[in-house]
Amino acid sequence: MESKKIYQTLEDRENPDQIEQEGPFPCSWNNSWLGTGHYFWDTFIENAHWWGKTRLDNKYVICEAHFNFCTTTCFDLVGKTEHMLDFERSIGLMKTKKLLNNKTTVARVLSYMQNTLKIFDYKAIRVYGVHSKSKDLQPNYQMKFELGKPQYLDYKPAIQICIYNFSGLSFKDFTIVYPYDYVSGYVV
Template identity: 85%
Template sequence: MESKKIYQTLEDRDNPDQIEQEGPFPCSWNNSWLGTGHYFWDTFIENAHWWGNTRLNGNYVICEAHFDFSSDTCFDLVGNTQHMIDFENSIKLMKSKNLLQNKTTVARVLSYMQKTLKIFDYKAIRVYGVHSKSKHLKPNYLMKFELDKPQYLDYKPAIQLCVYHLGGLNFRDFNIVYPYDYVSGYVV
């Protein structure tokens, strides 16, 4: 198992004590990419800041936490090729049953894997939302492979984790790391 550092970006409602006592907070938006769960940015705090500036208009709090990452408990569509194949096979099965439409989303496929196929028994999922951030964002953390070609490496990709069940992941150390005046022990 690997210990992972993750970040949750929340709207700043001037409630730091409540955040640290009651967090993390689940997201249940109708258009949640991966279904209802606790959403985090994997490893790179820059992505948490990007989300706070883009989605929350600069009015945000970032909390850091740790959990024990394992492909046994986290469906990893970033680094586990077998999980990618399992996801593809579920899509193929849905297609063969005419359940796949132009409007089918990732969340719908995951729901099918959980509720119908009963093959998704993971406590979390890890994904990389390609084109989540603009290539024109500064800084953008992109490096070309060849100067005259469009291909590039994103070395701080927008990897998200959606934690469905905090138990069993050794989730720990949830605390505010931004803004600094909310950080415990911060002195001006």
């Protein structure tokens, strides 16, 4: 089990006390990538800033928290190959039942795994949204493997964690870390 630092980016509604008292907050957008849950950026605060700048028009708050990351409670599509294979097998089952088409999303497959197959009983999920950020973004945290070739290492990838159920995750220390004038003890 690993204690993991995560960041939630929220719209700045000039309510820092409410954020720290009532947060974290769930996302229930119709197009939520992983379904309804509490979305966080894994490890890299730069991704939380990127989201705030691009999706929240530079009016955002970042909160930091910690939780116990373990692949028995978190379905890890970033680092656990067995989970990737489970996901692939679920897609295969959906294909055989003609439930898969070019409009099927990750959230739909996860819902199928949870509600139909009954094999998804995880409290959280971890994914890497490939091509989430533009290659032209500066800084881009990408390093080519070979000059003149398109392949690269993204050393601060846009990894998200969506927490569906906090019980047993030892979630703690949810606190504002940006903007600095909302940070407890900040002096001008």
